[in-house]
Amino acid sequence: MKTKSSKFVINLKVANVKIKVITLVTLFFLVLSCAKKDKNETTDTMVVDSTEVVVNDDHNARNSLDYMGVYEGILPCADCEGIETILQLENDESYILNTIYLVKTKHINKTKKSNNEVRGVYTWNDAGNTIVLSGIENAPNQFFVGENYLIQLDMDGNKIEGDLAEKYVLQKKSDSGEIPPPPPPPAPDSIKGNFIPQKTLFTFNKWKLVELNGEPVQNTSDSKKEMFIQLNKENRYAAFIGCNNMMGGFELKEDVMRIKFTKGASTMMACPDMTTEQEFAEMLEKVDNYSLNGNSLSFNRARMAPLARFEAMK
Missing domain, CATH: 1.20.5 (Single alpha-helices involved in coiled-coils or other helix-helix interfaces)
Structure with missing residues (x-):
């Protein structure tokens, strides 16, 4: 038992x-x-949350970077030692571009400098990551905007590739409102052969009309009969557009390249064809900004194509 x-x-x-x-x-x-289930739920939640962040992230250079300021660098050049470039971007969408071509002489081991200054306004592309400089033709005018740097793009707006790609970068040097770097050396005036500190609307006595509303203007070889506009520091203008003399005033904000012409007057001579003269008067009423590129001047409206183009007269 x-x-x-x-x-x-x-x-x-x-x-x-x-x-x-x-x-x-x-x-x-x-x-x-239970642990696996909680982990899966957490992972799913993280995936959903992550997806939502990506979808809602619409930040770009235009609305998230402090891009205004002065940018400098030496860009590659096909027929010179390099192009010293200084680009200043302002918060009113105006810009000042100084390009200095560095050229070595054949027999002297020194570098000569040839300077050119362009002023105008800049616009943004739809993606908000690239600016386009107005008033520049037959040369690259687009820059990709990064944090404290700009990359010059090619004529088609594409990034340049290859061994020299890293050479097309301008580094930010100072913010707008601070003292900018010293100005480049004075440039030779191709018309008079002397030196001037920088070109303005008043550098030359007269500006010859060469294009109006996208069409070339035919001027005679006699300088007294060439179509022109003359601007003075008292904010008055005078113009001759083939027949009658025109005159009036204008409001100028030279620091931001803005100009607005007030309603003017003209002589009342009877002329066979006053079409160009009438179009010129209408053009002046539309202008709200201008661009300077060396010895060339253009009158513009907003960001559209230039309404009129001029060349400095001797």
């Missing part, structure tokens, strides 16, 4: 141990299953 009783007790203990083991194993798998 003792033997059977002992066996029964032992079997009962073994059974209890098995039950406990099974219970523990079951609990372990339940906990593991």
